[in-house]
Amino acid sequence: MKLWLKRTMALVMATAMVLSGTAYVSQWKNVDFADANNSTWNGKTPKYIFLFIGDGMTYPQFTAASDYLGAVRTESNRVVSDNLNFMDFPVSGSATTFDSSSFCPDSASTATSISTGYKTLSGVINMDESKRVSYETIAEKLKEQLGYKIGVVSSVPINHATPAAFYAHQPSRNNYYEIGVELAKSEFDYFGGGDFLLATGKDMKQPSLYSLAENNGYSIADSKEEILSLSAASDKVIAISPVTVEGALPYEVDRKTGELSLADFTKKGIDVLYNNTGFFMMVEGGKIDWACHANDAMAAIKDTIAFDNAVAEAVKFYNKYPNDTLIIVTGDHETGGMSIGFAGTQYSTYLPQLSEQTLSYEAYDEVIEGYRANPVNFETALLDIEKYFGLVTKEKSAKTTYKNMVLTDYEITQLKAAFELSMIPASNRKLSEADKLMYGSYEPLSMAVTHLLNNKSGIGWTSYSHTGIPAAVFARGLGSQIFSGSYDNTDIYVKLKALTKVE
Ligand SMILES: [Zn+2]
Structure with a gap:
């Protein structure tokens, strides 16, 4: 190579490193992530933001669900796929999911990325890789800086990794009790779906998380009647499904008529959170992941459809307030190596x-x-x-x-x-x-x-664990266009931050 060419290339590379340094190093260290090329927003801030996370749900899961629906409806050899609600959203993108430990990440690290914009180790919730520095989450920022009401809904226990990543900061996702203590102190307005895991700690001798929450002003609604009577007049509330299996809602394929669904908890969340300032609600379809760990396609497909029914509740709300509402639907990682x-x-x-x-x-x-x-x-x-x-x-x-x-x-x-x-x-x-x-x-x-x-x-199926394919991102409503393209899961946070202008 000619000397001048070598020198020019060295200069270009050095410039690129400096540029990337200013853009990324403070936040993402030296890893070469996909470019957040579409994360500026000069428009109005969405007042009502829904973030749906299908745990373990990405392209194979929702495609299998839509193919199944089409095949069952037509019962023929014709190839018909019935799109889920979110698959018809006008904007779509894809997000890489690897974390600091693995190309096959877990729900703690991936939810941390979505919620705070940082990569961390598998198993860690909203803390850095040294497990000493805590990160503030998008939900905490929206509450403190914009006065939004906050809701966290999940079909699995409410102190499980994905919901925890919106209110807790723990070196291990297994610190269920400590996560629950943070929930009780969060001042968030609505928790719905699954129960607490380890409500009295690993030794079963700690003050119960229910009483800690009640002492902090929460009411606990755990019967169908109480839950269905919640409204905008309700103060801070934790709505726990009266029917649970290991702290989670039953699989949709096992759920009996009349038992509350993820869609019911989402609808109730809208009733409780609606106000003139704004709200942010994260809804997790957590058992898609559990079903895929166990390689149970029917359970996974039915839970994916239940998740989409929850999305449908947000779409109804969007249709009432289209100029103020943003709905984002994504997954955190793939589970099971599912194939069609x-x-x-x-x-x-x-x-x-x-x-x-x-x-x-x-x-x-x-x-x-x-x-x-x-x-x-x-x-x-x-x-x-x-x-x-x-x-x-x-x-x-x-x-x-x-x-x-x-x-x-x-x-x-x-x-x-x-x-x-x-x-x-x-x-x-x-x-x-x-x-x-x-x-x-x-x-x-x-x-x-x-x-x-x-x-x-x-x-x-190829795995009983998580795999490394990207997550899909679908968006509808105010600001949705910045979710198009191909980017890293940390950019979901960057985009939310740009839209809401929180610091
Ligand atoms: Zn999993």
């Missing part, structure tokens, strides 16, 4: 078959628990597999309308091996390397059944 398409079905999918599944893997785990308590034979288990998942043996092939739902000899062998493993109490099971790949840390028979049903329907 599977090696065993080549280019074909058979998504309507999924609707034969009438309970979640979690509810089926309980059925299996019953098998262990009162031992049954494999043939009895096959009857339940037919009842709950629609998979039938060759002898019963007349019982299904889907010829692909007939179990092959190979598949029966797989189910039998999983059944035998599931009949051994978990603590006595010795899992081979192959078992671990097939079942992860879940109930072997539940995993074998959902994997079979998913694969026979054309859905594949």
Whole structure:
């Protein structure tokens, strides 16, 4: 290379480093992130801001849900996909999701990025990588600087990582009690959905989070009647679903008619938060992630649709106040390595078959628990597999309308091996390397059944954890245009900050 060319290039690189230094180093250290090229806003500040986060939900999850809806509606081989509400938003973008520890990040670090604009380690909530410096969140800033009312809603426990990232600052997402203490002190106006985890601490001897919250002026609404009677006249309130499973709302596929849904908690949030100054509400669809960890496509799809029904409540509000409202819908990371398409079905999918599944893997785990308590034979288990998942043996092939739902000899062998493993109490099971790949840390028979049903329907999985593909971002309303393009998840915060002009 000629000397002058080398010198010119060195000068260009040095200039670029200085420029990038002024632009990024203070906030993002030396990592080369996607450019926040579209984060200026000179227009009016949106008064009403909705931020929806589908946990573990990105392109495969919402595409599988829309394809499923189209396939079920038409029940034909025509290819019809029924877009979810948010997929029709006029603005879309995509956001990279890696954190300071991994290309496959967790919900604590990714929600920290969205909420504060900083990358951090997996597991850390709104603190830096040394776990000493706390970051103020967009929700805290909107409350303090603009006087907005703040709502945090989730289908999983309200002190779980994603909701926590809007009000708490903790070195570990597992500090559920400490996170709950921060919730009680947050002065935020509305919490809705799941219950507290570890409400009296790990040692179960701490003052209860319910009484701490009540001492700080919160009322706790935990019956359907109390929750449905909340209104703009209600003071600070924590609305806890009267029906919970491990502190979370039931999976949508298991939810009974009349039980409150994520959409109900979102609608109620709007009633409580509405005022003339403004509000910010974060709504998390948390069980999409849990279902995808367990590779349960039907549970994931139904929870994605439930999440979209919550978005629909915000869209109704937007239609009333289109000039003041902004709705953002995104995910934090992908979970499960879900794919539409599977090696065993080549280019074909058979998504309507999924609707034969009438309970979640979690509810089926309980059925299996019953098998262990009162031992049954494999043939009895096959009857339940037919009842709950629609998979039938060759002898019963007349019982299904889907010829692909007939179990092959190979598949029966797989189910039998999983059944035998599931009949051994978990603590006595010795899992081979192959078992671990097939079942992860879940109930072997539940995993074998959902994997079979998913694969026979054309859905594949590659992980029981999170993966590294980008999150989609959809936006509608005032200021939505700055969410178009390709950027990093920290830019979602940068854009919110630009729109609201908080410091
Ligand atoms: Zn997860």
